[in-house]
Amino acid sequence: MAEEKKKGYPKIPRANWFLLRDKFKQRTPERVSPSYVASALSMGEASASANIIPPLRAFGLIDDAGKPSDLAYDWRDDTKYAEVCKQILEATYPQELRDLFHDASAPAKNVESWFARDAKVGQAAARAYAATFLMLLEADLAKAKEQNGSKPKTTNAAGKPSKATAPAKAAKAVPAAAAPTAHEVAKPVNEHGGSGDDGGGRRGFSPKLHVDIQIHISPDSSPEQIDKIFESMAKHLPLKG
Incomplete structure (x- = not known):
């Protein structure tokens, strides 16, 4: 019997999500390339290509060529941010998940367990999937600014946090x-x-x-x-x- 293929879900660090959105608010790029993301988020191009570009495509914010969509222009608008998050949730995640966890106050551990079972992944991947899902479910810019006070963690080519050299x-x-x-x-x-x-x-x-x-x-x-x-x-x- 062939082994069932694992599912995958978008994952993007919260700090990188909001920092990139701020860049779009200042000036929406003509094309979102690995080089653009690497410069905007202070990371390597390989890391940008592997960890940031794919979720942006999965969410429908950019097309396969990296061109920002109409949704990306709405994403940068504070008054439309909540509606954009709702559209992304409905287009990206299954109905079962949205029925089970429809509020940002849902226990993170329970959400992680769902992703671990459904996607057949380990704890680290399930935690990353859950964090991205809950961030979209929250859809509250005021809370985001409070929780996003620290600088974003840059990631290496393997998607792991880079160690800062003191x-x-x-x-x-x-x-x-x-x-x-x-x-x-x-x-x-x-x-x-x-x-x-x-x-x-x-x-x-x-x-x-x-x-x-x-x-x-x-x-x-x-x-x-x-x-x-x-x-x-x-x-x-x-x-x-």
């Missing part, structure tokens, strides 16, 4: 606080607070003073920075030997 922290050498000089360290002190020599040729009680110096160096420090730290120690703390 700038390397420059190692900072923390100056020692008023370190004693070698002369002060080596000079003995008697029990009365004076020097070891009591002035009469006799040497009094001369305890030895031992000083421990701890230096905390960041693991991100380069070899040159570490050398500079020890050069500074040698300069300001000249020790015998």
Whole structure:
């Protein structure tokens, strides 16, 4: 028996959906190409071609050549946004799903379970399908602006979030606080607070003073920075030997 073919449903990140809509509001492009999407959403062309162009076609916002449809012009209109979402839902999703979940307050887990069963996909794909469906079902621009405050996550060619590279922290050498000089360290002190020599040729009680110096160096420090730290120690703390 031939294996039943898996179904597929559109999926598009919420932030990318609204950011692209803002671009259309500013100026609707003559053609929505992978290059256009990559520039608009700060992602690679391969990712744009694999993850953004297909749902736009599935929703009827662009044709096979990438030309925006009349629906795309209505999509960018705030007063028509809810109606556009309704049209997309009716044209894209089966009646059963829309009958079961007809309100944006529907439990996301239940919607995910439906997609997992119907499309025979794993948890990650079912979650992405459900998120897109619920976003269209919500069709509320006011809520969208509240929930879409963070920057959109760019995706790589595999459709996974790209990891942002954090700038390397420059190692900072923390100056020692008023370190004693070698002369002060080596000079003995008697029990009365004076020097070891009591002035009469006799040497009094001369305890030895031992000083421990701890230096905390960041693991991100380069070899040159570490050398500079020890050069500074040698300069300001000249020790015998």
